Amino acid sequence: MAHVKHMKWWGWGEEDVHFEYANKPAFAPFVKKALGVDLRPRERDTIPFSTVTVPGSRAGAEVLEALRAVSGAEHMSVDDELRVVHWAGKSVTELLLTRAGEFARVPDVVVYPADEQEVAAVLAVAVERDLVVIPFGGGTSISRSLQPSPHEERTIVSLDLGRMNQVLAVDETAGLATIQAGVLGPDMEAQLNARGWTLGHFPDSFTHSTLGGWAATRSSGMQSDKYGDIADIVRGMRVVRPGGTVVLRPLPSTSTGPSLREMFLGSEGRLGVITELDVQVHRVAEHREVIAYMFPTWQRALSAMHAIARSGVPTTFARVSDAHETAFSLSTQKAPTGLKKKLTAKGQDLLWEVMRRRGWDTDAMCIGYVCFEGAKAEVERHKKAVAGLVKHEGALVLGSGPGALYDQKKFDTPYLRDFLLEQNTIGDVSETAAPWSKLATVHQAVYEAAERAFRSQGKQGWIMSHMSHSYHSGACLYFTFGYGIGEDPHAEYAVIKGAVQQAFVDAGGTLSHHHGVGTEHSPWMAQDVSPEGVQLLRDLFAVADPGANLNPGKIVD
Numbered sequence: 001m002a003h004v005k006h007m008k009w010w011g012w013g014e015e016d017v018h019f020e021y022a023n024k025p026a027f028a029p030f031v032k033k034a035l036g037v038d039l040r041p042r043e044r045d046t047i048p049f050s051t052v053t054v055p056g057s058r059a060g061a062e063v064l065e066a067l068r069a070v071s072g073a074e075h076m077s078v079d080d081e082l083r084v085v086h087w088a089g090k091s092v093t094e095l096l097l098t099r100a101g102e103f104a105r106v107p108d109v110v111v112y113p114a115d116e117q118e119v120a121a122v123l124a125v126a127v128e129r130d131l132v133v134i135p136f137g138g139g140t141s142i143s144r145s146l147q148p149s150p151h152e153e154r155t156i157v158s159l160d161l162g163r164m165n166q167v168l169a170v171d172e173t174a175g176l177a178t179i180q181a182g183v184l185g186p187d188m189e190a191q192l193n194a195r196g197w198t199l200g201h202f203p204d205s206f207t208h209s210t211l212g213g214w215a216a217t218r219s220s221g222m223q224s225d226k227y228g229d230i231a232d233i234v235r236g237m238r239v240v241r242p243g244g245t246v247v248l249r250p251l252p253s254t255s256t257g258p259s260l261r262e263m264f265l266g267s268e269g270r271l272g273v274i275t276e277l278d279v280q281v282h283r284v285a286e287h288r289e290v291i292a293y294m295f296p297t298w299q300r301a302l303s304a305m306h307a308i309a310r311s312g313v314p315t316t317f318a319r320v321s322d323a324h325e326t327a328f329s330l331s332t333q334k335a336p337t338g339l340k341k342k343l344t345a346k347g348q349d350l351l352w353e354v355m356r357r358r359g360w361d362t363d364a365m366c367i368g369y370v371c372f373e374g375a376k377a378e379v380e381r382h383k384k385a386v387a388g389l390v391k392h393e394g395a396l397v398l399g400s401g402p403g404a405l406y407d408q409k410k411f412d413t414p415y416l417r418d419f420l421l422e423q424n425t426i427g428d429v430s431e432t433a434a435p436w437s438k439l440a441t442v443h444q445a446v447y448e449a450a451e452r453a454f455r456s457q458g459k460q461g462w463i464m465s466h467m468s469h470s471y472h473s474g475a476c477l478y479f480t481f482g483y484g485i486g487e488d489p490h491a492e493y494a495v496i497k498g499a500v501q502q503a504f505v506d507a508g509g510t511l512s513h514h515h516g517v518g519t520e521h522s523p524w525m526a527q528d529v530s531p532e533g534v535q536l537l538r539d540l541f542a543v544a545d546p547g548a549n550l551n552p553g554k555i556v557d
């Protein structure tokens with residue numbers, strides 16, 4: 001549709017961007033060792049849409065006419081490819097189904113409203129004619145919070161907020177910006193940066209997700225240590241519901257009963273459509289540096305991260321990979337070409353030598369990154385303070401070279417999943433948060449559960465993790481797992497992913513720190529928030545949306 005960018009229908013991101021491994025000499029041997037998979041050069045750059053058959057739109061002429069009257073014919077579509085782009089997010093299950101053309105139920109019509117009035121008008125049509133409305137941001141959901149129920153008999157409208165993409169105002173005194181919900185991350189940052197501001201919210205999916213989607217899923221960006229999760233960043237909002245709009249003004253804090261703001265955050269389209277948000281913005285930092293550190297063990301790396309969090313030294317992010325993820329990261333390094341890169345490679349050899357002389361087990365070492373922002377002198381002071389803390393845990397300071405490299409590659413990893421699928425291999429992620437006192441236990445429990453699950457499926461699997469997003473009481477653990485696809489991809493995935501999720505809640509973590517619930521994680525809701533908590537949510541949705549017209553079945557059924 002004119003002026004709204006979409007990801008490719010069959011995978012992540014842009015059509016002409018791919019993960020490449022030919023220039024990463026250690027990658028194929030790593031995959032062979034970790035997963036037992038022999039990588040082959042990419043055979044195709046795209047998947048033609050003609051390879052799939054799409055169920056026809058069930059929208060009747062009257063419904064289409066009513067929606068056309070709201071948005072205009074040029075902002076409404078029943079085109080098959082557009083309907084498929086809107087049918088689901090980018091979880092592994094959805095990627096598998098999409099590539100196989102197993103769509104079950106696809107939205108019948110996509111509508112692109114221009115403004116809040118049009119959103120309200122679409123909801124009025126939906127309630128009057130008993131349609132289902134699924135708000136659509138960037139389509140990056142990884143928890144199946146977009147995919148309609150396969151059993152939905154009613155007409156399904158995908159309400160794409162993509163035309164509502166403007167920064168409307170900035171209160172320069174308070175550092176509060178009013179922004180339309182459908183804006184994609186890069187477009188929003190460009191508009192804010194032009195005025196000298198930033199939101200500071202950078203999820204891995206930043207390039208293709210929207211502000212409204214972040215709010216609707218309680219997202220967290222990699223810089224949350226400084227800027228906060230989206231739940232901290234959003235101070236006010238407008239939410240269109242059938243029959244009216246809830247207006248929450250941007251207030252620094254308020255004592256007005258249970259928080260409506262918190263209730264809408266993470267509501268995944270079930271309580272209405274978020275059209276506009278008031279968000280805390282910050283001046284673009286004068287100076288930014290990412291420093292890398294190598295730790296001798298995971299235990300000491302975690303202790304260092306906790307020490308940094310406790311110290312109060314301001315960091316923009318602090319994260320550390322466990323030994324498996326460190327090995328993976330090293331395998332994705334490009335082959336040195338120019339003189340400078342050759343010198344870097346030589347420096348690496350020397351580093352290995354230092355670590356061996358210190359008696360480190362190089363299979364146990366863990367790489368960490370800390371980002372500092374501020375005036376140059378401030379950054380220097382904070383770097384020094386963190387160096388003291390990490391050295392106390394035996395770490396080596398690797399400097400800003402590897403840190404800068406990490407910073408450049410941070411939005412590339414989502415393409416890896418498509419590449420692996422082409423190799424008949426799953427690569428997926430699951431994340432949790434837990435108190436500092438339980439992080440090591442959760443980490444170990446997830447490894448054990450995943451390995452048991454791999455064995456039960458007769459697979460050679462791989463699991464790796466990093467810690468990021470620190471809070472006073474704990475932090476996020478982010479796991480990536482991989483294995484070769486067998487005879488029944490969906491059944492084996494359910495066992496392996498299910499084992500990871502179950503280990504989260506059993507060991508004291510949450511079912512998700514920032515990916516949301518959707519339908520993928522809803523089976524663990526009762527264990528996470530208690531059966532009474534689930535019932536309260538069911539009651540809330542039943543009263544707030546008696547006709548079950550708003551993205552039904554998500555979060556709790």
Ligand SMILES: Cc1cc2nc3c(=O)[nH]c(=O)nc-3n(C[C@H](O)[C@H](O)[C@H](O)COP(=O)(O)OP(=O)(O)OC[C@H]3O[C@@H](n4cnc5c(N)ncnc54)[C@H](O)[C@@H]3O)c2cc1C
Pocket residue numbers: 089090091134135136137138139140141142145146161181182202203204205208209210211212213214215216217218219220221222267268269270272273274275414514515516551554
């Ligand atoms: C590879 C990958 C990496 C990811 N990395 C991160 C990460 O680092 N951090 C993170 O937080 N998440 C991450 N995610 C998850 C995903 O990007 C987030 O959930 C994101 O917030 C979704 O935003 P979106 O605009 O794409 O929303 P969509 O996927 O379009 O929608 C998500 C949900 O929100 C609802 N929704 C969307 N817009 C609105 C609105 N305006 N009003 C009401 N409801 C709405 C939808 O109905 C749906 O239920 C990742 C996902 C993938 C696939």
